[in-house]
Amino acid sequence: MKSKRLNAIADLINKNYSFTDIGCDHGYLAMIVRESGNRNLIICSDDKIGPLNNARRNLENYDNILFVLSDGAKEIKKQTDIAVLAGLGFQTVRKIISESLAYFRKCKKIIIQVNQNVDLLRRWLLENEFKIVDEMIILEYKYYEILVVENGKTELSEEQIIFGPYLLKEKSKAFRDYYHKQIKKINLIINKLNPEHPDRIKLEEKLLKIRKMLKD
Numbered sequence: 722m723k724s725k726r727l728n729a730i731a732d733l734i735n736k737n738y739s740f741t742d743i744g745c746d747h748g749y750l751a752m753i754v755r756e757s758g759n760r761n762l763i764i765c766s767d768d769k770i771g772p773l774n775n776a777r778r779n780l781e782n783y784d785n786i787l788f789v790l791s792d793g794a795k796e797i798k799k800q801t802d803i804a805v806l807a808g809l810g811f812q813t814v815r816k817i818i819s820e821s822l823a824y825f826r827k828c829k830k831i832i833i834q835v836n837q838n839v840d841l842l843r844r845w846l847l848e849n850e851f852k853i854v855d856e857m858i859i860l861e862y863k864y865y866e867i868l869v870v871e872n873g874k875t876e877l878s879e880e881q882i883i884f885g886p887y888l889l890k891e892k893s894k895a896f897r898d899y900y901h902k903q904i905k906k907i908n909l910i911i912n913k914l915n916p917e918h919p920d921r922i923k924l925e926e927k928l929l930k931i932r933k934m935l936k937d
């Protein structure tokens with residue numbers, strides 16, 4: 722499976738751990754994990770029957786996989802070591818975790834990749850006693866941030882919430898490239914706004930934060 726994003730997520734799933742893929746869609750993550758030699762239980766779950774049946778079809782040659790039609794984790798009866806929530810929006814992830822908090826509290830790890838609003842996700846995790854234990858950023862047509870989360874309290878500065886504690890520490894090439902592109906994008910928007918526009922100040926503040934972070 723040639724998805725850099727899904728391969729990166731699969732690499733975070735320990736060979737000795739079982740996992741649940743919430744919002745599995747095609748089931749490709751399960752396929753990559755199985756092909757990598759992990760023989761533990763996999764639960765593929767989706768809230769729509771079409772995608773779940775696609776996963777079922779794509780994974781018919783693999784065993785020890787359960788398919789569960791479920792909104793979030795509501796109908797998932799078996800616990801696994803890891804839960805994956807990938808390719809979903811922040812609001813959906815927040816809703817799914819909040820509605821099945823006991824389930825997620827029992828996971829050893831939660832791997833989360835939201836398409837936008839990663840800063841809002843970090844703040845929400847912090848406020849709800851989930852701590853980030855690893856992060857990565859990858860480029861596959863667009864940039865994706867992947868968070869590895871465990872239960873527990875932690876403290877994060879405002880800068881760490883915005884940019885990510887681990888991403889900030891590493892400042893990898895992908896991370897710096899992403900923010901250089903963001904600077905260009907924000908400048909283009911600012912140049913189109915008239916000087917009185919209310920968004921202008923917010924965008925200029927954002928630019929300052931990014932520039933400062935890249936310099937430090």
Ligand SMILES: C[S@@+](CC[C@H](N)C(=O)[O-])C[C@H]1O[C@@H](n2cnc3c(N)ncnc32)[C@H](O)[C@@H]1O
Nearest residue numbers: 743744745746767768769772791792793807808
């Ligand atoms: C964009 S796909 C992502 C598929 C895969 N996780 C990935 O990262 O490539 C999102 C999938 O999540 C499912 N989904 C959306 N909301 C959901 C929910 N509340 N519970 C379970 N699945 C959900 C959708 O039906 C869809 O199959």
